[in-house]
Amino acid sequence: MTRRATRALLSVLVAAWWLVVPGTHGAHSAPADAPVALPREGRITDRAGAGGERHAVVVTALDRLHDAPRSQRSQLCVIYVICVRDFSGRYGPGPVTAAAPGPSDPGPADPRPADPDAAVTDAAVTDATNGTYLILPVALVVGAGAVAAHAYTRRRRRARTRTTPGGGRWGGAASGGAGWGTPQGPPATPLAELDGQARRALVETDDAVRTSQEELGFATARFGEEAAKPFTGAVAYAQGELTAAFRLLQQLDDAIPEDDATRRAMLEEMLRRCADADARLDAEAAGFDGLRALEHTAPEALAAVETAYGELSGRVASAQAALDTMRERYTESAAAPVSGAVEQARERLVFAAAAVDRARHHLDRGDGSAAAVQIRAAEGAVDQAARLFGAVDRRARELAEAVGGLAAALAATEADLADAHGLLQGTAPDPPTADLRGRVGRAESVLADVRAAVGSGRYDPLDALRRVEEADTALDRALTGAGERAPDDRRTRALLERAALTARSASGAAGDYVTTHRGAVGAEARTRLAEARRRLDRAATLATGDPRSALAEAQRADALARRAQDLAEQDVRQYGNPDGLGGAAGDPGSGGGGLGGAVLGGIILGGLVDDGRSDPGGGGFGGDFGGGPGSFGGSGTRGRLGSGR
Structure with a gap:
């Protein structure tokens, strides 16, 4: 409640007190009247006429409360009540004219049964023996009710605003859902x-x-x-x-x-x-x-983006060579997350070059504002091209790292298999050993498949490492649960290191893909990616004190990131780009000058x-190329x- 509304309400309560003062002394001779309903017109009910000259004061106070802003307004009615010991004569025909009895006159008893509708609140009369009747509580109850109703309404309005951006x-x-006595709000x-x-x-x-x-990265630099x-x-x-x-x-x-x-x-x-x-x-x-002020610093910003464009243009050949090497050395699945990266980067650079040319043209004409729009678009395209080239380079490093770690992973799994076979020798295949036997069979199958793939010359090192690590983790847990070995943090950390590599690789690939295709990627893929990153961060936090929990988090992050990649690729295909390459002939949203890739990447x-x-x-894209970057x-x-x- 605002300060203004509070002052108005206090004025009403004071006015009510002034009305009460004569009422407490003249109640013995005032005529009693039947209980009344609140009127629909007017806000003061004073049938006894006891307000007298103070009626105007009360009206003024009520008007002041009514003048509060509509969103904070409360409705308050004042009833001047003359309390009597009973309502003798209330049930008779015609108007009620019975006088209020004095302190020593109990009045005639009403022979009729009590009417439940004529109940009198005990709080209205506190002392019937000495003729002292408290009228102030009536006004206070009315005021308190108004305050409570106002607060309740404000609280509901504030809750709706807080939980929903109405x-x-x-x-x-x-x-x-509105409560009893409150206006019904809009349907849910x-x-x-x-x-x-x-x-x-x-x-x-x-x-x-x-x-x-x-x-922000450009501004910070x-x-x-x-x-x-x-x-x-x-x-x-x-x-x-x-x-x-x-x-x-x-x-x-x-x-x-x-x-x-x-x-x-x-x-x-x-x-x-x-x-x-x-x-x-x-x-x-x-x-x-105000910080960037691109329209005023356009020449400097244009020079910076031209320099970045030139450097990235020189990386096209090396990125393509790295991608070709991956495809020759490994299976297609190894290079799949970045298979379209070089083509995408080329298209971003085509768009950047066109935007730079337009920016230069606007600057020559002295139009800094138009040049700023083109410069910002060129910056976005150059940034995505750099990310796409970086994705190719990182994938090549991760595959090489997986090749180096695979031999150690195979050796560790074989050692665990030997321990498991030793435990199972001479043991009947009863239910307590069934789980261990199942995991042994799984690990043996994975080892055989991976060794065959490595021997063929072309395989996916990251996928092979992931499969071995998952099989070995399950085997290690079974051996620990069977009491064959005590929990060993050193062995768990070795498993965690391999799991973290595959999880980082999957999360990074999915992140790059979503960023450079965000014009087409929906909420589900982004949600899985966000959860993968959260779990990967948690794995890093737990690694020192709780490596087993960290291992579980890393494995879950890996699975979520790969799911995010799959969902994002599905979104791009549904967008109308089956190969994930912006600007292909016939694709919706494609256009000349790399416009299709700019739309797909969310630059436009x-x-x-x-x-x-x-x-x-x-x-639709108006102006030079659209609604703006x-x-x-x-x-x-x-x-x-x-x-x-």
Whole structure:
């Protein structure tokens, strides 16, 4: 309640006290009247006329309360009550004219049975023997009720605003259901619709955070970490809210179902967190524009992006050679996560070159604002090209590392098999040993398959290492459970090291793919990726003190990251790009000058369809090449460049 409304309410209570003072002394001669209902017109009921000259004071106080803002307004009625010992004569025909009895006159007894509707609240009369009747509690009860009702309404309104961004970008679903005596609110958003809103919000907020991180990197390199510190904090906050929202969706998508009420609450919290992340980034957008001031520093920024473009153009041949080597040395699955990376990088560079040319043209004409739009687009394309080349180089290193670690993994698994066979010799195949025998058989099968693959000359080292590590982990747990060996942290850490390698590789590959194809990737793939990263970070935290738990987290992270990659590739295929290569002939959204790859990579902003994926045909591209490149900011501001916002 605001200070103004509080003062008005206190005025009403004081006015009520003034009305009470004469009533407590004149109650013995005032005529009694029947209990009344509150009127629909007017706010003062004074049938006894006891208010007198104070009536105007009460009216003024009520008007002051009524003049409060509508969102904070309370309705308060004042009833002047004359209390009597009984309501003798109330049941007779015609108007009630019985006088209130004096202190020594108990009055005639009413021979009729008591009417339940005529009950008198005991609190209204505190002392019937001395004629003292407290009227003030009546006013206080009315006032307290008004305060409670007002607070309850404000609390419900505040709760709805906090849990759901009402009227915001994603529709603002209300949880629905009004209590007794409160106005009925809007109907609750259907659960399926709320789920769609939450997934769309996740995609848009994730894109906003990724774009903000990218442009923040350019600003930090140019102006230093101290100048970029406020914006670094904003991105970190938004990332934290986004991570929590992804965690909620992961819980909703897991094998344990939630009831509808719980699901609704979790979806509304996801929307709130996305709205908070967006709001924080949006709040810093203007300040970030002031820091970069691209329209004023366009010549310097253009020179920087041209230099980066030149360096990356020289990496095309080496990246292609590395990819060709992978394909020759290993199976196709080994290079699959980066199979389209070089082609994608080429297309990003084509787009960057076209944007640089347009920026140069605008600068020659003295149009710094138009040049800034083109420069930002070129920066985004160059950044993605660098990421794609880096993905190829990292994959080559990871495959080589897996080859080096595979021999040690095979040897460790063979040693564990020997221990298992020693335990099982002379032991009947009864239920207590059935699990161990099953894991021994599994490990033997994996070893045979991997050795055959290595002997063939072409295999997938990361997949082979993963299979051996998983089989050996299961065997080690069975041996420990059977009492053959005590838990050995050194052996567990060796398993963890191999699991962490495969998990980092899968997470990195999926992250690069989602980033460079985010114009088409939906919420589910992003959620699995976020959960994989969370578990990988947790594995690193647990590695020193609890290696067994860390191993389990790393293995789960590996599985989630590979699932994220699969889902992201499915999204791209559904987007209309079967090979994951932007700009292919006939692909929706493709265009000359690398435009198709820019749209697929989320450099040029597109629309969204209901399932949280980009709409390849949505958001027509006006101006030089479209609605503008993404920039630092939340969902409400990141498309401001080139769109008039």
